[in-house]
Each structure stands twice: as structure tokens, then as C-alpha cells.
Amino acid sequence: MVELIDVLIFSALLLMIGIGGIFLNRKNLIIILLCIELILLAVNTNFIAFAYFLNDLNGQIFVFFILTVAAAEAAIGLAILLLLFRNKGSLAVDDISELKG
Template identity: 55%
Template sequence: MVPLDWYIGLSAVIFVIGVVGFIIRRNILIMLMSVELMLNSVNISLVAFSHYLQDLRGQIFVFFIITVAAAEAAIGLAILVALFKNKAAVHTDEITEMKG
């Protein structure tokens, strides 16, 4: 039997890769994909916990996370389309309307 720690470690590594990708990439599309990566890594750890604790709640949560991820991808990509129509820019350092 594979130890539960290994799953949590794998999930943490993929989550961190998602975080780093979100921070260092300039392209908004890749940043959205990094968010999906983070959500998936959390799903892995939830399913692993659900299996090892013999409780189905983790898998129910994964179900809801997948729902929210689908909604998030749809809204995020719609924002990207609107942004591209108005400014023709997909790089974060070119978008400075809000003077942040």
C-alpha cells in the first residue's frame, strides 16, 4: 500500500508548480491553466484522503471543485476574450488600465 504522505507530497509539488507558473508567466492564458493545475492538485489530495480515511466526503468535494473549475474557466476565458477585443493584449505587463 502506497503511503498517504506520498500523495500529499505529489499534490503539494504540483500545486507549487501551479503557483510558480501563475506568478512567473506573462501570458494570461497560461496563468489560467496554472489555476487549473492548482485545482487539480487539490483534487488529487482530496481523493487520496477520501480513499485512506474510507470516507466519501472528499470525493464529493472533488465533484464540487470540478464544477467550480468549469465555471471559473468559462468566466476567465470570457474575460480574456473581452480583454483581447478591447486591447489586443494577452501579456500581464501590457495591461495597466487600473494603474496597479
Template identity: 65%
Template sequence: MVSLSEYLILSSTIFCIGLVGIFVNRTNIITLLMCVELILVAVNTNFIAFSHFLGDEAGQIFVFFILTVAASEVAIGLAILTLLFRGRGSISVDVINSLKG
């Protein structure tokens, strides 16, 4: 029998891995977008675990809407990335520094 706390610890671990990926990565923005996806999957696992253990389907419905929003976010993010690459010739995180205060 797998308890709820094991699911929650798993999803928090995945969440932290995604967070570290955002902090650590300087190579390209595509990896940053993928880390956001990882964080969203961790959050969805959390929702589904609570939905299963509490016997309420509303959690799964929330996950459905999160997946919809994440898919549209990825589509627009990759379009912006294509524009960025066209303008600067690189998508390294260090190149995007024109928004200085």
C-alpha cells in the same frame, strides 16, 4: 504499498509548480488560467487521497463540486479574455496595468 504521505507530497509539488507558474509567467493570461487549473487538480488529488485513506466519500463529493466551479470559472474567464483581446489587441500580463492605485 503507496503511503498517504507520498500522495500528499506529490500534490504539494504540483501545487507549488502551479504557484511558480503564476509568478513566473508574463507571456499571456491563458497560461495563468491553466496554472489555476493545475493548482485545483493538486488540491483535488489531496481530497481524494484523504477520502481513500479515511474511507469517507465526502472528499470525492467535494472534488465533484470543485470541478463544477472550476469549469464555470474557466468559461467566464475565457469570455473576459476574449473581451480583453478585443479591447487591447493583446493578452500579455504587462498590458493589463490600468488598475493602478
């Protein structure tokens, strides 16, 4: 049977790819939103692995709420993305630097 450590390393790989994607991407804001989804997926997989191996259903409840908040975050993120594209005409990360002091 699959051990806990296998699932943990799998989700660590997903988390690593997600965080690395945010760092490496400079051209496209959409990819950053997708990377956030990837990170949340890694966290959820971790919760479900611990819920299975520690025999505690509360982990799965937590995943349910994370999914809810992630859906809300995706909707608001896409709305902001749409506004940004309407106002600036581009989605490059380097163009969005208006908050520099």
C-alpha cells in the same frame, strides 16, 4: 501499496508548480488560467487521497463540486480573456495594469 504521504507530496509538487507558474509568467494570460487549473487539480488530488486513506466518501463529493465550480470559472475566465484580447489586442500581463491607482 502507495502511502498517503506519497500522494500528498505529489499534489504539493503540482501546487508548487502552479503557483510558481503564476509568478514566473509575465507574457501570457492564458498560462495563468492553466496554472489555476493545475492548482485546482492538486487540491482535488489531495481530497481524493484523504478520502481514500481516511475512508470517507465526503471528500469525493467535495471534489465533484470543485470540478463544477472550476468548469464555471474556466468558462468565465475565457470569456473575459476573449473580451480583453478584443479590446486591447494583446494578452501580456504587463499591459493589463489599468487598475493602478
